[in-house]
Amino acid sequence: xxxxxxxxxxxxxxxxxxxxxxxxxxxxNWEIIGLSRRGGKNTGKTQYLSVDLLDTxxxxxxxxxxxxxxHIFYAAYQDKPSWKELVAPNLKMLVNVVxxxxxxxxxxxxxxxxxxxxxxxxxxxPFKTPAKENDGGHMPPExxxxxxxxxxxxxxxxxxxxxxxxxxxxxxxxxxxPMNLALVIAVYATISKELGLPLRxxxxxxxxxxLMDLTDAGLLxxxxxxxxxxxxxxxxxxxITNGDxxxxxxxxxxxxxxxxxxxxPPLHLPLASIMSDKAVIWEQIQDKYNLRKHDYTEVSAWAFxxxxxxxxxxxxxxxxxxxRMGFHDxxxxxxxxxxxxxxxxxxQVIP
Ligand SMILES: NC(=O)c1ccc[n+]([C@@H]2O[C@H](COP(=O)([O-])OP(=O)(O)OC[C@H]3O[C@@H](n4cnc5c(N)ncnc54)[C@H](OP(=O)(O)O)[C@@H]3O)[C@@H](O)[C@H]2O)c1
Numbered sequence: 001x002x003x004x005x006x007x008x009x010x011x012x013x014x015x016x017x018x019x020x021x022x023x024x025x026x027x028x029n030w031e032i033i034g035l036s037r038r039g040g041k042n043t044g045k046t047q048y049l050s051v052d053l054l055d056t057x058x059x060x061x062x063x064x065x066x067x068x069x070x071h072i073f074y075a076a077y078q079d080k081p082s083w084k085e086l087v088a089p090n091l092k093m094l095v096n097v098v099x100x101x102x103x104x105x106x107x108x109x110x111x112x113x114x115x116x117x118x119x120x121x122x123x124x125x126p127f128k129t130p131a132k133e134n135d136g137g138h139m140p141p142e143x144x145x146x147x148x149x150x151x152x153x154x155x156x157x158x159x160x161x162x163x164x165x166x167x168x169x170x171x172x173x174x175x176x177x178p179m180n181l182a183l184v185i186a187v188y189a190t191i192s193k194e195l196g197l198p199l200r201x202x203x204x205x206x207x208x209x210x211l212m213d214l215t216d217a218g219l220l221x222x223x224x225x226x227x228x229x230x231x232x233x234x235x236x237x238x239x240i241t242n243g244d245x246x247x248x249x250x251x252x253x254x255x256x257x258x259x260x261x262x263x264x265p266p267l268h269l270p271l272a273s274i275m276s277d278k279a280v281i282w283e284q285i286q287d288k289y290n291l292r293k294h295d296y297t298e299v300s301a302w303a304f305x306x307x308x309x310x311x312x313x314x315x316x317x318x319x320x321x322x323x324r325m326g327f328h329d330x331x332x333x334x335x336x337x338x339x340x341x342x343x344x345x346x347x348q349v350i351p
Contacts, residue, residue: 002029004029004030004031005029005030005031005070005071005109005229006030006031006032006033006068006069006070006071006107007024007030007031007032007033007069007070007071007072007073008033008035008066008069008071008072008073008097008101009021009024009032009033009034009035009073009075010035010036010053010072010073010074010075010076010093010097011035011036011074011075011076011077011114012034012035012036012040012046012048013034013036013038013040013174013176013177014036014075014076014077014174014177015170015172015174015177015179015180015217016075016114016167016170016172016217016220016221017034017036017073017075017076018172018174018217019172019174019217019218019220019221020073020075020220020221020224020225021034021046022218022221023218023221023222023225024045024046024221024225025043025045025046027225030045031045031068032045032046032047033046033047033048033049033066033069034046034047034048034049035048035049035051035053035076035097036048036050036051036076037050037051037052038050049062051063053076053092053093053096053097054078054089054092054093054096056092056096059096059097059100060096060100063096063097063100063101063104064100064104065104066100066101066104066105067104067105067106068105068107069101069105069107069108070105070107070108070109070110071108071109071110071111071112071228071229072097072098072101072108072110072111072112073112073114073224073228074094074097074098074111074112074113074114074147075114076090076093076094076097077090077178077179078090078093079178079179083118083123083141083142084141086141086143087140087141087142087143087146090143090146090147091143091146091147091150094113094147094150094151095150098111098150098151098154102154102158102160108159108160109159109160109161110160110161110162110163110228110229111151111155111160111161111162112162112163112164112165112224112227112228113147113148113151113162113163113164113165114164114165114167114224115144115147115148115164115165115166115237116144116166116167116168117131117166117168117315117317118142118143118144119137119142119144119145119148119166119237120135120138120317121138122311122315123307124138125313126313126314127313129211129314129315129316129317130316130317130318131239131316131317131318132239132317132318132321133166133236133237133238133239133321148164148237151164152235155235161234161235162234162235163227163228163233163234163235163236163237163238164236164237164238165220165223165224165227165237165238165240166237166238166239166240166317167215167220167239167240167241168212168213168214168215168241168315168316168317169181169212169214169215169308170214170215170216170217170220171214171215171216171217171333171336171337171340172217172340173340173343173344173347173349174217175294175298175299175349176297176298177301178301178303178304179301179304180301180304181214181301181304181305181308182337182340182341182344183299183301183344183349184271184301184302184304184305184308185255185305185337186340186341186344186349186350187282187299187300187350188202188271188275188305189255189256189259189261190259190285190350190351191275191278191281191282191285192261193259193260193261194281194284194285195281197264198256198261198262198263198264199252199255199256199259199261199262199263199264200263200264200265200266200267200269201248201249201252201266201267201309202266202267202268202269202271202305202309203248203266203268203308203309203310203311204268204309204310204311204312205266205268205312206312206313207248207309207310207311207312208247208248208249208252208266209247209248209249210247210248210311210312210313210314210315211245211246211247211314211315211316212245212246212247212248212311212314212315212316213241213242213244213245213246213315213316213317213319213333214241214242214246214333214336215240215241215242216242216331216333216336218331219240219242219329219330219331220240222327222329223238223240223322223327223329224240226322226326226327227322227327230325230326232325232326233325238319238321238322238325238327239317239318239319239321239322240319240322240327241316241317241319242330242331242332242333242336243319243323243330243331244330244332244333245316245333246333246334248309251333251334251337252266254334255337258337258338258341259341270306271302271303271305271306271309272302272303272305272306275300275302276300276302278296279296282296282299283296285351288351289351290348291348291349291350291351292347292348292349294349299349
């Protein structure tokens, strides 16, 4: 019988980490440890650890018992108001995990790092599309790059390997996180409908017709495990996407139809500002439709919505590298959104 792997999923409650745990739980040969500050309820397969990775002393103390870990899946994230401020905490959290676990876990095989298109400078403005894994870098600060460079250096002369995953905007139903686009759209549509309004694309005019790719969190989870267990994927990065492209001007009417709403022309709305006073309406909606109680702050990733809907340039990568090397899953991005909205309804988050 082959020995079980032990996954340490860092960022267990995240948009990405929570889906990774869900996927690992469907596989037979994994024990799972989920790590984040909030912790979680242990299941038959997953034990949760509540650790603040910014507290080095406490992290060292808590992580030193993780001697069985074979794979670290790193998907923790500290949100900060500027690109520069993201660097220090995000690097510190990774260092605090890796430095302890690689010392105490003799069977460590792989460290998987979750990145994104910030590596390509996608957050600054029009960048080269399709972005490829070996495209040239850009001027720092950039926490994704610092994290990868740390792993590359740390891995030298070691038995373990690393891989880096670069998804586009990720589709997930996780709550209480700063970057969840599907939730932004679902809650924006729900509140618009309740107010008797048509559904308006709230982004920049120039963002409406641009090409964009997306990454379903379930598909990303499969790709992450594939890259971490496939010897051919050692010590390199992979763009991971659904496999298709969307334009909001084509998708938005279909989203309106899904929510049974009228459409109206786009209007560039600063969501973080105009949605900030909608907590009362949200509570009324929860009562009226007998929804599960989720505080408005748990469903308010408005700044992320503003960010994504401001991209008045093409936003996509070339994901053929992972496909050439054997990862062949794909999902229609429109269907991804409808599946996520269905799941939010089923979970009684939206009516
Ligand atoms: N979401 C997207 O659309 C997207 C797209 C492309 C790339 N990415 C990248 O993927 C990575 C993960 O993103 P995500 O959206 O999944 O992040 P997220 O939803 O914000 O999750 C972050 C996780 O980190 C944990 N965490 C934060 N601070 C911590 C600390 N001090 N100690 C321990 N755990 C801590 C959080 O849980 P607690 O609050 O319980 O601690 C949470 O589980 C990031 O690098 C992000 O840039 C995300």
